Amino acid sequence: MKLTDIKTILVAGAGTMGQQTAILAAISGYRVVMYDISDEILAKGVEGIRKNGDRMVRVGVCTSDACSLALEQITTTSDIKAAAVDADLVMESIPEDPELKGKFFGAINDHCKPETIFTTNTSSLVPSMFADRSGRPDKLCALHFHDVTLSKIVDVMPHPGTSSQTMDLVKAFAESMGQIPIVLARENNGYVFNNMLMSFIGSALSLAAKGVTSIQEIDRSWMGVMHTSVGPFGIMDSIGLDTCWKVTSYWANKRNDTQAKANAAFLKGYLDKNMYGIKTGQGFYTYPDPIFSRPDFMTM
Ligand SMILES: NC(=O)c1ccc[n+]([C@@H]2O[C@H](COP(=O)([O-])OP(=O)(O)OC[C@H]3O[C@@H](n4cnc5c(N)ncnc54)[C@H](O)[C@@H]3O)[C@@H](O)[C@H]2O)c1
Structure with missing residues (x-):
C-alpha cells in the first residue's frame, strides 16, 4: 500500500485521544469513521470532536471553514464490521489495557482488508503485547500522539515483527497530517x-x-x-x-x-x-x- 491509497481512517475509541486524532485526520483530508462501543458514547465523542475543532481553529491549526468541512468527513458507528470494511488505516485509541487492545485488533482483523495498516496510540504498553492477536503483526506499529492542539510530535515505533514498509508508510501518513514523526528504532516503554x-x-x-x-x-x-x-x-x-x-x-x-x-x-x-x-x-x-x-x- 502507498500513502495515496490511504483514504479512509478508522478511529477506534471516541474518548480524549480518539476525538483529537479524528479531527486531525479529517482536517488533513481523510474520511474518518469513528468507532466506539455505544452510540451514546459516540454522541459525546462528536461533541468533543467539535470542541477540539474549535481549539484547533483558536490555535491556528486550521481555519473555521476547513474545520466545518472536516467535521462533515467524520461519521460514527458502533458496528465493528461497518467501521472496518472501508478502512485503509486504523488509529486505535481505546483504554490502556493489553487484553482489550488485543481483543479489539483481533476482532477488526476479521473485517478489514488484508492490506489495512493497524496503529496503536498506547502510551505505556508496547505493540508486541498484542501484535500477534492482530493477525497481521507486520502491518502493526505504534503511532502515538501528544495533545494535537499543543504539539505536532508523534512517535512511530515498531515492535520486532513490524515491516519496514509499514514504518515508512506510517511515517509518511503522520507527515501528511502535518505531524513531526519521531521514529524509534526499537520498542521502548514510554517512547521518547x-x-x-x-x-x-x-x-x-x-x-x-x-x-x-x-x-x-x-x-x-x-x-x-x-x-x-x-x-x-x-x-x-x-x-x-x-x-x-x-x-x-x-x-x-x-x-x-x-x-x-x-x-x-x-x-x-x-x-x-x-x-x-x-x-x-x-x-x-x-x-x-x-x-x-x-x-x-x-x-x-
Ligand atoms: N489521554 C492522553 O493524553 C493520551 C495521550 C496519548 C495516548 N493516549 C492513549 O490513547 C488511548 C486512549 O486514551 P484516552 O485518554 O483517549 O482514553 P478515554 O478513556 O478518554 O477513551 C477511550 C475510549 O475507548 C472506548 N472503548 C472502550 N472499549 C472499547 C472497544 N473495545 N472498542 C472501541 N472503543 C472502546 C471508550 O468507550 C472510550 O470512549 C490509551 O491507550 C492511552 O494510553 C492517551
Whole structure:
C-alpha cells in the first residue's frame, strides 16, 4: 500500500485521544469513521470532536471553514464490521489495557482488508503485547500522539515483527497530517517524550503524596523557573487522571515500587470523587478557567 491509497481512517475509541486524532485526520483530508462501543458514547465523542475543532481553529491549526468541512468527513458507528470494511488505516485509541487492545485488533482483523495498516496510540504498553492477536503483526506499529492542539510530535515505533514498509508508510501518513514523526528504532516503554514525562509526573506526585507541599506550589515552582504556562498537575489534568492512574499503578505493581503505589493511591482519591481532569471539568483544578491560567497565579 502507498500513502495515496490511504483514504479512509478508522478511529477506534471516541474518548480524549480518539476525538483529537479524528479531527486531525479529517482536517488533513481523510474520511474518518469513528468507532466506539455505544452510540451514546459516540454522541459525546462528536461533541468533543467539535470542541477540539474549535481549539484547533483558536490555535491556528486550521481555519473555521476547513474545520466545518472536516467535521462533515467524520461519521460514527458502533458496528465493528461497518467501521472496518472501508478502512485503509486504523488509529486505535481505546483504554490502556493489553487484553482489550488485543481483543479489539483481533476482532477488526476479521473485517478489514488484508492490506489495512493497524496503529496503536498506547502510551505505556508496547505493540508486541498484542501484535500477534492482530493477525497481521507486520502491518502493526505504534503511532502515538501528544495533545494535537499543543504539539505536532508523534512517535512511530515498531515492535520486532513490524515491516519496514509499514514504518515508512506510517511515517509518511503522520507527515501528511502535518505531524513531526519521531521514529524509534526499537520498542521502548514510554517512547521518547513520555519516558521523560513519566519521571517528571512521578516526581511531582511523590512530592504531593508525601505532603511536602501543595499541588499549586509544585506547579508554581515548575512554571516559575521554566516559564511554562502549565505545571505537572495541570498537565495531568489534560492527560486525564484515569490514564495517569492506570500508568502509575501498572508500573508501581510491576516494579513493586512503594512510593509509586502511594502515588497511584493519591490519584485514585481524585477518581473516586469523579475528578478525572479537564474531561469532567474537575481534576486538580476546575475547568474551563483553572487558577493556574490566571495572571496572578504566581503570586496568589
Ligand atoms: N489521554 C492522553 O493524553 C493520551 C495521550 C496519548 C495516548 N493516549 C492513549 O490513547 C488511548 C486512549 O486514551 P484516552 O485518554 O483517549 O482514553 P478515554 O478513556 O478518554 O477513551 C477511550 C475510549 O475507548 C472506548 N472503548 C472502550 N472499549 C472499547 C472497544 N473495545 N472498542 C472501541 N472503543 C472502546 C471508550 O468507550 C472510550 O470512549 C490509551 O491507550 C492511552 O494510553 C492517551
